[in-house]
């Protein structure tokens with residue numbers, strides 16, 4: 001596990017080939033195995049591979065998501081506020097677990113923030129994505145994870161780059 005964490009980075013450049021079916025299956029399993037508060041399972045996941053939909057998702061917000069068009073897999077992670085008051089936390093856990101599973105299999109990924117982001121002056125990014133995918137308006141899209149085989153090589157953060165003073169050990 002610590003080796004995975006030491007080598008994980010956000011990847012935004014991808015090879016032009018689809019995610020292998022066996023990798024897709026394991027990514028789906030990672031999403032479904034994510035824990036949730038009271039086991040309420042308020043998160044849902046849409047795996048998008050078709051290019052026109054990926055291109056539309058890439059412009060769900062003005063900046064910071066353009067690479068989704070070139071990521072062969074977009075995972076749209078959304079939650080149902082009626083099922084849990086902490087669906088954001090639950091969706092975030094599912095997101096990082098699927099990112100780590102992707103990394104474990106040699107895939108790269110990057111989170112695109114959707115919740116609390118604008119699409120344009122007249123609407124928010126989450127509502128835009130829900131409409132695009134034909135999903136009910138009561139849901140909230142937390143993030144879209146772009147996934148694919150990496151076309152960039154980024155070293156893990158070195159220990160001195162981690163700001164270790166953020167962790168305090170209380171001695172009893």
Ligand SMILES: Cc1cc2nc3c(=O)[nH]c(=O)nc-3n(C[C@H](O)[C@H](O)[C@H](O)COP(=O)(O)O)c2cc1C
Pocket residue numbers: 008009010011012064065110111112113
């Ligand atoms: C909550 C959250 C939202 C993020 N939103 C975006 C985003 O919208 N676009 C993007 O390119 N990267 C996004 N990222 C990726 C961060 O920029 C990245 O994790 C950070 O710069 C640290 O780099 P690393 O993941 O390589 O360690 C997001 C990451 C998190 C955790």
